Amino acid sequence: MSASSSGPTTSLPxxxxxxxxxxxxxxxxxxCDGCGKCCLHxxxxxxxxxxxxxxxACQMLNLGTCGCxxxxxxxxxxxxxxQLDASKVEALKWLPSTCAYRLVAENKPLPWWHPLITGDRNSVHEAGASVRGRAIAESRAGPLDRHIVTWPA
Known part of the structure; x- marks a missing residue:
């Protein structure tokens, strides 16, 4: 009888x-981490x-949940x-640097707060990585050039 030692098996996500x-x-x-950044003008x-x-925010973005x-x-x-799909991810240069689609396409890890890592859909908000509390409704904005920010990227 021979013993095999294969060690613990860890499968990648x-x-x-x-x-x-x-x-x-x-x-x-x-x-999709539910950050709402892609739904900003x-x-x-x-x-x-x-x-x-x-x-x-796009008029369809719920500013509380950061979902459509x-x-x-x-x-x-x-x-x-x-309509985001695999063929568009690399071409869309405006996708935020934290976007999971972009990160996966670039073979980079997901951030620690991503719901697939934490198991909690609210972790993106708790980490301050979403637009919750930082975006305004399109109907209240006025000219877009008065609302340029640096934080979504």
Whole structure:
């Protein structure tokens, strides 16, 4: 009889082993940390192409939960709402640096506060990594160029 010592088995989480384009719909959706940063209006400098983030939220963003008010039907309300998919992640330079889709595409780890790491959907808010308490409604904003901020990136 021979003893085998294989040691403890640790399997990597799906986001470390699967490319974005092979994730199931539920895996894909679970990557979203619920920060709301992608739902802030952005301005692009026509001369330099630089993206400027604002603290102005899309009208569909619930400022308390940082989730879309009608996610399944958002494009009916906002026709130019970007339907994020694996083929767009690398091309969308405005995705925040903490965005899990961007991080996975760049083979970087998720932040410690990401709900997939903590098991808690509120950890993104508790860590101060969401737009909760920092964004304003589109209907109250006025000109976007008066609302440029540096924190979402």
């Amino acid at each position: 799906f986001w470390r082993t699967k490319p974005l384009n092979l994730m199931s719909p539920s895996e894909w959706e679970s990557l 952005k301005l692009e400098d026509e001369d330099t192409g630089k993206i400027h983030y604002t603290n102005v 008010k009608d996610y399944p039907n958002r494009q009916k309300h906002i026709p130019d709402c970007v």
